[in-house]
Amino acid sequence: MIEFKEVTKEYVPGKPVVSNLNLEIRDGEFFVLIGPSGSGKTTTLKMINRLITLTTGYILVGGKPISDYNIQELRWNMGYVLQQIALFPNMTVEENITVVPEMKKMPKDKMQERVTELLESVGLDAESYRHRRTSELSGGEQQRIGVVRALAADPDIILMDEPFSALDPISRHNLQKDVVELHKKLQKTIVFVTHDMQEAMALGDRICLMNEGEIVQIGTPDEIRRHPNTTFVKDFLKSGNIEVVESQSIQQLVTAGYTQPVAEGGNTEKLLKATDTVDQLIMALSKEEVVFIQDAQNHIIGKVTHKQLLAYLAANITAGGVTE
Numbered sequence: 397m398i399e400f401k402e403v404t405k406e407y408v409p410g411k412p413v414v415s416n417l418n419l420e421i422r423d424g425e426f427f428v429l430i431g432p433s434g435s436g437k438t439t440t441l442k443m444i445n446r447l448i449t450l451t452t453g454y455i456l457v458g459g460k461p462i463s464d465y466n467i468q469e470l471r472w473n474m475g476y477v478l479q480q481i482a483l484f485p486n487m488t489v490e491e492n493i494t495v496v497p498e499m500k501k502m503p504k505d506k507m508q509e510r511v512t513e514l515l516e517s518v519g520l521d522a523e524s525y526r527h528r529r530t531s532e533l534s535g536g537e538q539q540r541i542g543v544v545r546a547l548a549a550d551p552d553i554i555l556m557d558e559p560f561s562a563l564d565p566i567s568r569h570n571l572q573k574d575v576v577e578l579h580k581k582l583q584k585t586i587v588f589v590t591h592d593m594q595e596a597m598a599l600g601d602r603i604c605l606m607n608e609g610e611i612v613q614i615g616t617p618d619e620i621r622r623h624p625n626t627t628f629v630k631d632f633l634k635s636g637n638i639e640v641v642e643s644q645s646i647q648q649l650v651t652a653g654y655t656q657p658v659a660e661g662g663n664t665e666k667l668l669k670a671t672d673t674v675d676q677l678i679m680a681l682s683k684e685e686v687v688f689i690q691d692a693q694n695h696i697i698g699k700v701t702h703k704q705l706l707a708y709l710a711a712n713i714t715a716g717g718v719t720e
Contacts (some may be wrong), residue, residue: 401418405439428596431607435607445555477539481537483530483541607628643657646700655697668689
């Protein structure tokens with residue numbers, strides 16, 4: 397697990413580019429950092445492998461502060477893929493892939509096996525490509541080599557900084573599919589930076605949307621699409637041509653009269669807020685006979701049964717009001 401605890405980065409004192417970040421990236425998760433230019437997403441990524449040093453707070457990897465690791469040990473356990481690819485043009489594909497394994501003194505036969513396995517995992521014939529110079533390859537092929545080079549030493553964590561943004565749409569789409577398949581197969585923890593909302597929605601298990609150095613919202617693609625929590629999130633989704641499907645709030649059900657009054661002193665064990673969503677109410681009533689609704693001041697304002705929920709949903713479907 398990667399944990400950020402109150403992490404701030406300042407290049408100029410008093411002017412943070414990242415402010416008080418608190419987040420957890422789970423083992424084996426495909427976690428996407430996204431936001432407009434200057435939002436702090438690349439700075440956040442580069443602090444993980446200490447390419448950028450944090451100003452205050454802590455980043456922990458496997459429960460241990462990154463400052464406690466030998467920097468070489470830390471980076472050997474983190475593959476890194478960036479937009480510029482940064483392959484060595486005077487070296488062959490195989491030589492590029494085996495840079496870190498050689499440093500880690502992996503046996504030569506094991507390195508050759510690893511090159512074959514990785515090239516074939518991204519649809520490149522090993523014997524045709526291993527001895528070619530990287531300067532002879534197309535942009536999409538070079539970026540594939542960049543991805544497999546990051547995997548060569550079998551790190552636990554892969555950091556990817558807008559790796560596909562310079563590619564043509566077809567190459568980009570194909571590489572996205574390759575990376576998704578690799579993630580499913582290898583279950584590595586991937587932290588991926590992009591400014592493209594469609595890419596984030598297609599790749600991420602969870603998405604962290606940032607703006608002006610702060611976290612605006614974290615959630616699965618579906619959670620963010622259905623429950624954008626600010627106007628900024630809605631606008632960012634729409635800018636990427638992502639349809640926003642917002643669930644209705646329980647308050648709409650209350651206002652429409654689909655609740656019953658509650659006797660004083662009754663059992664109010666299962667509670668939801670009027671600001672919670674109808675989706676949450678449906679989930680709660682799949683397990684309970686009745687759900688009690690609170691207002692913003694935590695006063696019980698009514699209760700909802702299965703019968704009332706079904707009546708509300710039926711009425712809204714008839715009226716065209718349910719968008720699920």
